[in-house]
Amino acid sequence: MPAHIIDGKAFSAGLRARLADEVKGLAGRGLVPGLAVILVGEDPASQVYVRSKERMAREAGMASTTYRLPAETTQAELDALIGRLNADEAVHGILVQLPLPAGLDPHRVVEAIDPAKDVDGLHPVSVGNLASGAPALVPCTPKGCMMLLRDVLGDLTGARALVVGRSNLMGKPMGQLLLAANCTVTVAHSRTRDLAEECRRADILVAAAGRPLMVKGDWIKPGATVIDVGINRLPPEPGQEKGRLVGDVDFDAAKEVAGAITPVPGGVGPMTIACLLDNTVEAACRMAGVERGRDA
Ligand SMILES: NC(=O)C1=CN([C@@H]2O[C@H](COP(=O)(O)OP(=O)(O)OC[C@H]3O[C@@H](n4cnc5c(N)ncnc54)[C@H](OP(=O)(O)O)[C@@H]3O)[C@@H](O)[C@H]2O)C=CC1
Numbered sequence: 001m002p003a004h005i006i007d008g009k010a011f012s013a014g015l016r017a018r019l020a021d022e023v024k025g026l027a028g029r030g031l032v033p034g035l036a037v038i039l040v041g042e043d044p045a046s047q048v049y050v051r052s053k054e055r056m057a058r059e060a061g062m063a064s065t066t067y068r069l070p071a072e073t074t075q076a077e078l079d080a081l082i083g084r085l086n087a088d089e090a091v092h093g094i095l096v097q098l099p100l101p102a103g104l105d106p107h108r109v110v111e112a113i114d115p116a117k118d119v120d121g122l123h124p125v126s127v128g129n130l131a132s133g134a135p136a137l138v139p140c141t142p143k144g145c146m147m148l149l150r151d152v153l154g155d156l157t158g159a160r161a162l163v164v165g166r167s168n169l170m171g172k173p174m175g176q177l178l179l180a181a182n183c184t185v186t187v188a189h190s191r192t193r194d195l196a197e198e199c200r201r202a203d204i205l206v207a208a209a210g211r212p213l214m215v216k217g218d219w220i221k222p223g224a225t226v227i228d229v230g231i232n233r234l235p236p237e238p239g240q241e242k243g244r245l246v247g248d249v250d251f252d253a254a255k256e257v258a259g260a261i262t263p264v265p266g267g268v269g270p271m272t273i274a275c276l277l278d279n280t281v282e283a284a285c286r287m288a289g290v291e292r293g294r295d296a
């Protein structure tokens with residue numbers, strides 16, 4: 001039986017509609033959640049992301065400002081902007097798009113952000129809170145993956161979970177969240193010895209390697225839940241202007257074996273933006289001492 005196709009786009013729209021209601025309520029109390037995004041240089045993937053993020057923040061009734069800085073921006077200039085945003089009471093969330101141009105130190109930039117406004121969940125305080133089980137602002141993409149997994153599977157207790165990739169933005173926090181959800185977690189990477197064999201053991205497979213179509217159909221355990229985080233553009237076919245967008249999983253083959261699977265596009269990507277908005281509302285409520293009606 002072909003897999004259930006997990007509709008991240010619809011899930012994201014539902015979450016954003018609930019956030020819009022919540023934001024309306026907050027605005028009535030004088031609190032408008034504000035997001036600041038900093039984009040240095042012209043990374044094309046980040047530009048797409050920044051545009052849809054700004055649109056969706058506005059649609060949810062939030063304030064959103066994007067700071068576009070030239071690639072030659074110095075560390076001191078970037079630090080100064082972050083300092084101003086830290087001090088700005090109308091800003092509740094600050095996100096610096098990664099990767100940064102060469103010459104800018106991503107660790108220093110992330111550490112300059114007030115942890116209370118760290119809606120990307122990358123500051124050492126956020127990372128420590130997540131790892132130690134304290135309330136934390138959780139990185140948006142792994143958070144979105146967990147929402148989809150819980151929607152499909154309910155309780156994840158005891159499941160064997162494999163995360164392919166160990167980046168700070170995705171693989172590592174994903175491993176932490178699955179562990180907190182009582183999965184038995186393996187994190188694979190480019191030095192993993194037999195990736196196919198590791199995949200075949202996984203009840204939950206999260207692919208975040210940035211390698212187009214790397215995970216083959218016969219690497220999937222029958223019935224497994226597959227979350228494809230990869231966003232890769234293939235080279236254009238003759239006569240086409242742009243190449244096709246594909247994930248890290250060979251979707252056409254995998255959907256014949258998996259129990260459930262996310263498509264690319266329309267899977268994890270839209271969840272990332274919804275979770276960014278959710279984190280901004282969360283940060284705003286914490287700063288204002290407002291209790292949230294839980295559901296996200
Ligand atoms: N949908 C969304 O919202 C988002 C999508 N993405 C996409 O997810 C993917 C991963 O992003 P990100 O984590 O930032 O990427 P990084 O490049 O930072 O990390 C990639 C990870 O994958 C591992 N890896 C690379 N090649 C292989 C391989 N052949 N076998 C096993 N592991 C491998 C690397 O291992 P090692 O550490 O050994 O080098 C590394 O840990 C990208 O396609 C990105 O575009 C990212 C963020 C959000």
Ligand SMILES: Nc1nc(=O)c2c([nH]1)NC[C@@H]1CN(c3ccc(C(=O)N[C@@H](CCC(=O)O)C(=O)O)cc3)C=[N+]21
Pocket residue numbers: 045046048049052095096097098099120140141169231245264265266267268269270272273
């Ligand atoms: N500090 C930081 N935090 C990030 O979370 C971050 C980042 N930097 N740098 C870039 C990556 C990439 N990323 C995406 C988010 C949404 C989609 C998305 O919405 N994708 C849609 C459409 C994609 C399209 O059509 O081009 C989809 O998959 O359906 C994609 C990619 C967040 N990132």
